[in-house]
């Protein structure tokens with residue numbers, strides 16, 4: 001088989017985390033509502049209904065464009081993309097075409113050569129999602145909750161050289177978008193959808209080969225498998241003297257192969273034209289600069305900053321692999337000095353829960369704010385280490401609020417400073433021999449004294465964090 005050069009470009013769609021839809025006040029929570037519960041004349045496309053642009057969607061798009069190092073177009077407009085499909089209730093989609101929100105950005109990934117590779121991003125634009133079709137019992141039903149939900153499209157230049165690089169790029173892109181709070185990117189819920197185009201050409205060729213597009217893969221490994229399959233298929237066709245047909249293909253995961261969905265002859269002419277119901281959008285320079293100044297430190301830099309907080313390479317790696325960096329950053333934002341404590345609890349308790357439940361962090365009910373509050377309860381000595389684990393398990397599975405849930409689960413330790421001090425003093429006073437041994441350097445005696453104190457407290461019906469007792473004991477032993 002000839003050694004061809006592979007060229008891959010990737011288009012990613014993500015749903016933005018706004019409260020309302022892109023052009024109407026309907027709730028943007030397609031997963032949380034019953035079918036067809038978020039609908040109005042605008043997102044149903046009823047005659048005479050007028051859209052208006054969601055400012056928060058615009059802001060999140062701006063954040064993404066800035067985080068992806070794009071040039072922001074300060075004056076932009078929306079356009080109608082016309083086509084007919086049952087999930088497109090208006091018969092057109094409001095999108096951006098000639099003037100996208102952001103252009104000429106980049107992200108870096110570990111390239112196939114082993115060096116850092118810069119992936120050029122052609123454009124970032126905003127548009128609206130379509131409704132969802134549900135195929136069941138030979139019928140097709142429409143759920144319009146998603147119709148008009150804010151959607152962002154991010155397109156790379158064809159600069160990736162393999163399925164592996166495409167996977168690296170999409171994982172990095174996802175991490176950056178989640179880190180910046182632009183989208184939750186839950187792939188299993190369709191919040192992030194990936195399409196790739198693939199072509200091959202003989203080494204040194206000045207033009208790219210004919211490309212095929214692979215639509216909407218369900219996961220990163222599916223995308224990589226589909227790209228690698230296409231590269232092999234193209235090479236086989238070219239080697240046998242055939243021609244590649246420009247077409248769109250789907251991925252059959254069960255059989256690990258792509259299949260034709262539609263050929264170029266069926267390609268739509270979308271007849272784009274500026275959306276007449278929306279005025280052009282002008283982004284004031286001071287607003288763009290304000291958003292730029294409010295960005296958290298860049299993702300790569302944040303990763304490096306964890307080293308300065310004393311987070312070990314093994315823990316940083318575990319955080320990356322478990323997609324927990326953005327979660328950690330969000331949890332630590334109100335008090336960055338808590339980072340090492342939060343990392344420790346994430347890596348030991350939360351990753352333990354992930355392993356036990358099989359539920360990934362992005363799908364869990366535990367949010368960063370309640371995670372931070374739960375950890376501070378323990379830091380403040382209000383719950384024990386075992387209590388924290390119980391609380392985190394509850395929040396992880398069912399959600400809730402750290403403080404009230406700790407109380408409801410009976411995890412709050414009584415504030416028994418006086419009782420603890422008395423118990424410590426009694427234990428020491430009752431064991432003058434042990435105190436002498438401790439002072440002579442036999443430090444193990446300290447744990448025996450701790451045991452005695454805990455036993456006495458328990459006998460008195462007190463639930464106290466051993467750590468709190470230990471601290472009081474240490475102070476007493478040193479005085």
Ligand SMILES: [Zn+2]
Pocket residue numbers: 021024025026038039040041042043044148
């Ligand atoms: Zn609506």
